Amino acid sequence: MPIKPTTGKFTKRRLEILMAAASVFAEKGFHGCRTQDIADRLELRQASLYYYFPTKEAALEAVCLHAVETAIARLAQITENPSASLADRIRGVIHAYLHDLHAHRDCLIVLAEQRRYLSGDQQQAVRAQSRHYQALLQQMFEQAAAQGLLDPAIDCPLAVRALIDLCHCAALRLQRDTQQDVTHIIDQYTRLFCSGIEH
Amino acid sequence: MPIKPTTGKFTKRRLEILMAAASVFAEKGFHGCRTQDIADRLELRQASLYYYFPTKEAALEAVCLHAVETAIARLAQITENPSASLADRIRGVIHAYLHDLHAHRDCLIVLAEQRRYLSGDQQQAVRAQSRHYQALLQQMFEQAAAQGLLDPAIDCPLAVRALIDLCHCAALRLQRDTQQDVTHIIDQYTRLFCSGIEH
Amino acid sequence: MPIKPTTGKFTKRRLEILMAAASVFAEKGFHGCRTQDIADRLELRQASLYYYFPTKEAALEAVCLHAVETAIARLAQITENPSASLADRIRGVIHAYLHDLHAHRDCLIVLAEQRRYLSGDQQQAVRAQSRHYQALLQQMFEQAAAQGLLDPAIDCPLAVRALIDLCHCAALRLQRDTQQDVTHIIDQYTRLFCSGIEH
Amino acid sequence: MPIKPTTGKFTKRRLEILMAAASVFAEKGFHGCRTQDIADRLELRQASLYYYFPTKEAALEAVCLHAVETAIARLAQITENPSASLADRIRGVIHAYLHDLHAHRDCLIVLAEQRRYLSGDQQQAVRAQSRHYQALLQQMFEQAAAQGLLDPAIDCPLAVRALIDLCHCAALRLQRDTQQDVTHIIDQYTRLFCSGIEH
DNA sequence: CATGAATGAGGATTCATTCAT
DNA sequence: AATGAATGAATCCTCATTCAT
Numbered sequence: 001m002p003i004k005p006t007t008g009k010f011t012k013r014r015l016e017i018l019m020a021a022a023s024v025f026a027e028k029g030f031h032g033c034r035t036q037d038i039a040d041r042l043e044l045r046q047a048s049l050y051y052y053f054p055t056k057e058a059a060l061e062a063v064c065l066h067a068v069e070t071a072i073a074r075l076a077q078i079t080e081n082p083s084a085s086l087a088d089r090i091r092g093v094i095h096a097y098l099h100d101l102h103a104h105r106d107c108l109i110v111l112a113e114q115r116r117y118l119s120g121d122q123q124q125a126v127r128a129q130s131r132h133y134q135a136l137l138q139q140m141f142e143q144a145a146a147q148g149l150l151d152p153a154i155d156c157p158l159a160v161r162a163l164i165d166l167c168h169c170a171a172l173r174l175q176r177d178t179q180q181d182v183t184h185i186i187d188q189y190t191r192l193f194c195s196g197i198e199h
Numbered sequence: 200m201p202i203k204p205t206t207g208k209f210t211k212r213r214l215e216i217l218m219a220a221a222s223v224f225a226e227k228g229f230h231g232c233r234t235q236d237i238a239d240r241l242e243l244r245q246a247s248l249y250y251y252f253p254t255k256e257a258a259l260e261a262v263c264l265h266a267v268e269t270a271i272a273r274l275a276q277i278t279e280n281p282s283a284s285l286a287d288r289i290r291g292v293i294h295a296y297l298h299d300l301h302a303h304r305d306c307l308i309v310l311a312e313q314r315r316y317l318s319g320d321q322q323q324a325v326r327a328q329s330r331h332y333q334a335l336l337q338q339m340f341e342q343a344a345a346q347g348l349l350d351p352a353i354d355c356p357l358a359v360r361a362l363i364d365l366c367h368c369a370a371l372r373l374q375r376d377t378q379q380d381v382t383h384i385i386d387q388y389t390r391l392f393c394s395g396i397e398h
Numbered sequence: 399m400p401i402k403p404t405t406g407k408f409t410k411r412r413l414e415i416l417m418a419a420a421s422v423f424a425e426k427g428f429h430g431c432r433t434q435d436i437a438d439r440l441e442l443r444q445a446s447l448y449y450y451f452p453t454k455e456a457a458l459e460a461v462c463l464h465a466v467e468t469a470i471a472r473l474a475q476i477t478e479n480p481s482a483s484l485a486d487r488i489r490g491v492i493h494a495y496l497h498d499l500h501a502h503r504d505c506l507i508v509l510a511e512q513r514r515y516l517s518g519d520q521q522q523a524v525r526a527q528s529r530h531y532q533a534l535l536q537q538m539f540e541q542a543a544a545q546g547l548l549d550p551a552i553d554c555p556l557a558v559r560a561l562i563d564l565c566h567c568a569a570l571r572l573q574r575d576t577q578q579d580v581t582h583i584i585d586q587y588t589r590l591f592c593s594g595i596e597h
Numbered sequence: 598m599p600i601k602p603t604t605g606k607f608t609k610r611r612l613e614i615l616m617a618a619a620s621v622f623a624e625k626g627f628h629g630c631r632t633q634d635i636a637d638r639l640e641l642r643q644a645s646l647y648y649y650f651p652t653k654e655a656a657l658e659a660v661c662l663h664a665v666e667t668a669i670a671r672l673a674q675i676t677e678n679p680s681a682s683l684a685d686r687i688r689g690v691i692h693a694y695l696h697d698l699h700a701h702r703d704c705l706i707v708l709a710e711q712r713r714y715l716s717g718d719q720q721q722a723v724r725a726q727s728r729h730y731q732a733l734l735q736q737m738f739e740q741a742a743a744q745g746l747l748d749p750a751i752d753c754p755l756a757v758r759a760l761i762d763l764c765h766c767a768a769l770r771l772q773r774d775t776q777q778d779v780t781h782i783i784d785q786y787t788r789l790f791c792s793g794i795e796h
Numbered sequence: 797c798a799t800g801a802a803t804g805a806g807g808a809t810t811c812a813t814t815c816a817t
Numbered sequence: 818a819a820t821g822a823a824t825g826a827a828t829c830c831t832c833a834t835t836c837a838t
Contacts, residue, residue, distance in 0.1 A: 007800085014205060032316060034828060040251035049800050052831065086397065113312070117384035151390070151398050158387050159396055166361070173360070188357050191350070195356055196395035198285065199350050209818090233811065246813085247819050255812065408797095428629035430714060432832065445835085446798050454833065484795065511710070515629060549788070549796050556785050557794055563766035586755050588731070589748070593751070594793035595756055596683065597748050607821085631807060644809085645823050653808070 014052045017042060020101045021053075022063045026106040026175060030060055030114040061122045064115050065105035071097070075133060079140045086149045089140060090163070091190040097167040098174060098182055105171045112168045134160055155192040166193060213251045216241060218302045219264045220252075225305040225374060229259055229313045240377040259319045263314050267308035267328040271354070274332060278339045285348045288339060289362070296366040297373060297381055304370045311367045331358055365392060401438040412450045412563040415440060416464060417501045419457045422505040424573060428458055459520045466506035469495070472539050473531060477538045484547045487538060487586040488561070491524035496572060496580055503569045510566045532558055564591060611649045614639060614665060616700045618656045623703040623772060627711040628647045658719045661712050664704035665726040668694070672730060677739045681742055684748045686737060687760070694764040695771060695779055696751040702768045731757055763790060 020041040024033045035056055039046040054058040078092035100106060115126055137160045144150050170185050219240040223232045232254055238245040251257040277291035297304060314325055336359045343349050369384050418439040422431045433454055437444040451457040476490035496503060513524055535558045542548050568583050617638040621630045632653055636643040641792060650656040675689035712723055732758045741747050767786050771777055 002242055003218070010800085013801090029316075030232060031228060034829085036828085045803050047804075047832095049829085051801065051803095054830095056829070110302075148395055149398055151394065153390060154396050155383070155387050158384070159391065162368070162388065162391055163364070165365065169361070169364035169368065182343060184354070185357070188354050189361065191352060192358065192392070192395065194397050196349065196391065196393045196396045197349055197353050198393050199348055235811085235815090244820050245811095246821075249813070249818065250820095253813095343805095387829090411797095426636060426712075427624060427626060427628060433834090443799050443834095445800075448834070449797065452735070452834095455615055512836085515626075519776070547796055548794055549792065552794050553785050557789065559770070560763070560766070560786065563763065567759070567762035567766065570762075582752070583755070584694055586752050587759065589750060589795065590756065591789070592793045592795050593748065594789065594791045595747055595751050596791050597746055603819085610822090632809090633807085642824050644811095644825075647809070648822065649811095697830095 003150070010052075017044070017049060017052050018062050019049065019106070021059045022067075022106040022110050025060060025063060025114055026109040027072060030056075030110075032126065052071070057117070059111060060110070063107055064111045064118065064122075064126045065129065067104075067111040068126060068133055071103065071108060072133050074099070075136050079136050087190060087194045088142050089144075090194055091186060093137065093140075093163065094170070094186050094189055094193075098170055098186060100182070101159055104135045105175060109168070109171050109175060111133065132133065134164075137163065163193060177184060182194055209251075216243070216248060216251050217261050218260065220258045221266075221302060221305040221309050224259060227234060228257075229309075229316045233311060233395070238375055256316070256318065256321070259309070259313060260317055260324070262306055263310045263317065263321075263325045264328065266303075266310040267325060267332055269303065270307060271328065271332050271335065273298070274335050278335050279333040285343050286389060286393045288343075290385060291391075292339075292362065293334065293366055293369070293389055294383050297369055304373060307367070308370050308374060313334060333363070335336055336362065362392060368372070408450075414458050415442070415447060415450050416457065417504070419451075419467075419574075420461045420501060420504040420508050423461060423512055424457060424507040427455075428480065428508075428515045454517070455517065455520070456515070458508070458512060459516055459523070461505055462509045462520075463527065464514065465502075466524060466531055468502065469506060470527065470531050473534050477511055477534050478558045484542050485588060487542075489584060491535065491538075491561065492565055492568070492584050492588055496584060497566055498580070503572060507566070507573060519547065524590045532562075561591060563565055574576040604665040614641070614649050615648060615656065615659050616703070617705040618650075619660045619700060619707050620710055622657060622660060623706040625652075627707075636719075651731060654714070654716065654719070654777075657707070658715055658722070660704055661693050661708045661715065661719075662726065664701075665723060665730055667701065668705060668728050669726065669733065669794075671696070672733050676733050680772070683741045684787060684791045686741075687791055688783060690734065690737075690760065691764055691783050691787055691790075694769055695783060699777070702772060705765070706772060725727045727764045731761070734760065760790060 017038070021038050023041065024037045027033075028037065029112070035049055036046045038059075038092055039049055049059075053062065072095040075093065078089060081092075084092065097105075097108060111126070111130075115123065119125065138157065141150065141156050141160060145152075145156060148154075166189055170189050173185065174180055174182060208232065216237070220237050223236045226232075226238065234248055235245045237258075238248055248258075249253040252261065274292065277288060277295055280288070280291075283291065296307060310325070310329075317325065337356065340349065340355050340359060344351075344355065349355075364367065365388055371390050372384065373381060375378055415436070419436050421439065422435045425431075427483065428477075433447055434444045436457075437447055447457075451460065472494040476494055477488060478488070478560065482490065495506060509524070509528075515520065516524065536555065539548065539554050539558060543550075543554065548554075566585055568587050571583065572578055572580060614635070618635050621634045625628075625634065632646055633643045636646055637654075646656075652661065653759075660772065671693040672690065675686060675693055678686070678689075681689065694702075694705065706725070708727075712720065715723065721749060735754065738753050738757060742751075742753065747753075756766065761785055767782050770782065
């Protein structure tokens with residue numbers, strides 16, 4: 001495999017495999033699954049996976065990077081709309097995270113839980129992108145703070161991470177119980193994060 | 200040999216091993232670690248682990264059960280004190296979860312993330328206890344609701360799970376960055392959960 | 399498609415590939431290389447090799463046969479010149495083996511070291527030719543012996559093989575250290591074989 | 598395997614495995630054999646090999662180092678006896694190389710042919726020892742030269758390597774045709790190297 | 797002629813587990 | 818109570834080979 005095709009066909013198939021990997025990694029964990037499990041979800045033999053990804057770990061990296069890159073793209077659309085209320089923007093963030101697309105959630109779950117299994121170099125690549133994501137959120141919070149919309153007792157960076165945590169946990173619930181109503185969860189978590197449980 | 204000693208000594212050593220296992224499982228995941236990793240944290244050869252636990256999976260089950268049992272014991276003390284304010288009770292719950300004891304957090308992290316690798320039967324055992332834990336929290340919320348302390352728009356069962364989620368995420372942060380200030384995290388997450396971020 | 403073209407073009411390209419294979423086999427060994435390594439030395443994709451050789455083993459056979467056939471042709475020119483002195487004829491043999499053509503040495507190295515990986519049938523084919531080569535040398539030695547030029551204590555067949563061994567070893571040195579002076583090596587090995595090291 | 602036993606038993610078994618590996622590597626080449634082939638020559642399952650050597654490559658390194666170390670020890674005994682004639686010392690060197698012990702030859706064959714498959718670091722370790730071996734021989738030749746025993750036209754370092762080459766080729770013959778008379782081969786190669794083939 | 801895509805058959809290595817001591 | 822030695826069963830990955838285009 002010295003020269004990889006630049007065909008759209010190759011890229012398209014690669015993305016399909018990436019998604020299948022994301023789904024398996026999310027469900028069973030990186031070390032809890034076999035490459036065979038990934039092949040099983042595709043019309044593909046296990047050995048053929050290696051035509052698209054050199055190692056299982058490379059597939060994990062690709063999933064993580066894809067997760068964070070698409071998340072950034074979606075987030076950028078939300079946060080740059082300053083007219084919306086803070087609660088609406090928070091809801092937008094959570095909605096963008098949970099999203100209607102099943103595969104998107106899988107990627108993000110993998111990003112959160114499995115990136116620790118990446119090698120040092122790969123972690124750097126992911127972390128760099130990840131910081132970008134956090135920075136976008138951070139800006140949103142700082143704007144809100146400047147407008148006096150935030151409780152001054154809140155530690156902004158921590159709140160950013162707590163929001164991401166909440167989104168991740170919600171994604172997990174949706175993954176494990178596909179019966180759940182996405183909209184309801186988004187509503188509840190938004191309310192919780194904005195106003196808390198107290199009356 | 201199927202009958203294991205009931206000596207205090209045996210039980211004590213077994214607990215030490217359980218804790219080492221919890222620490223390793225929390226750090227690397229059940230499938231991401233080897234039994235050798237557990238032995239490495241103890242003055243013990245890998246084969247000797249099998250004197251205390253029949254399988255790796257049995258050790259995972261033991262960790263999970265230990266986690267939930269001690270969590271219930273701690274929770275019971277908090278929730279049965281109705282005089283405290285709601286926020287104080289919430290803070291108590293989070294504090295009990297995060298706790299000063301490092302090993303306690305590890306067990307809970309394992310419970311949350313790794314129990315999916317238990318066999319069906321083992322999951323039942325853990326789930327039973329887990330429900331007990333949730334029920335205790337649920338009661339607390341319902342009491343508060345009855346006293347008009349809760350925002351009526353809140354979906355109680357979901358809030359219970361969100362609280363547990365938040366605790367888990369906080370525990371993860373503490374595990375990964377041991378520099379962090381436990382008290383500050385408890386404060387912030389309590390405030391967040393009770394009052395939200397809005398002014 | 400079982401019938402391959404007899405075009406000059408096809409034959410020429412096939413020979414180029416054979417030489418590339420020889421070079422790779424000599425450097426890494428038959429089992430130590432991949433067909434990809436051969437393609438890497440050519441403007442050719444790996445799958446395309448199979449247009450010229452049905453299997454990797456067939457390429458090895460072709461290299462071995464080519465080695466021994468050209469070696470015989472070269473040897474015949476030397477040995478049939480009875481006017482030269484014994485030392486000159488030995489030098490001629492060694493020179494013909496080491497030769498200026500890099501590719502020629504590679505083929506002979508492969509012949510010596512890798513033919514053991516041929517299947518039984520293929521080995522027969524090579525061995526037949528090989529015996530022819532040895533016979534030519536043997537004749538040369540016997541002529542010399544008849545003329546009283548040989549030390550009578552010498553075991554002729556063994557000396558033949560020792561000469562081939564020496565040539566092979568010299569070829570290896572030239573392969574591994576391309577800086578070396580071919581002529582010097584030829585001189586030294588000729589002297590050694592003819593007169594030994596003693597004064 | 599964090600701590601390896603220092604028992605004599607372990608060391609002894611390890612040596613047996615090393616010898617089996619040497620034999621297999623010599624016969625089929627490092628890449629031409631499977632670890633299973635090694636296990637087949639021992640009362641041992643394939644997986645058990647890994648109790649003694651962490652990788653196949655580590656076994657190769659061990660074989661190479663063992664080869665060169667024992668060769669040095671044997672050589673030291675020969676070369677330090679200056680009373681013997683040059684021819685006798687050469688014969689001693691060849692005899693020490695070919696040796697009655699079958700396993701010893703296998704190790705040396707592997708050293709000569711397979712060390713190229715070692716990683717860079719491993720090659721360094723072997724090369725260091727190897728140079729020591731060459732230095733011992735070189736000294737012997739220089740002493741002889743000082744005594745006027747050598748043909749002055751001889752390039753000493755090249756002659757050293759040629760002697761080693763000859764020994765290797767002789768070892769190969771003995772390996773492939775076990776019927777051959779070791780003493781005869783030693784005699785012939787000694788004569789060849791000392792006096793050449795000419796009358 | 798050439799090659800992109802795919803695959804079957806291995807092969808090295810890992811690892812939980814066993815057991816005699 | 819502990820462990821050295823051994824092993825069966827996976828599992829990742831490699832690679833020669835095929836074939837439609």
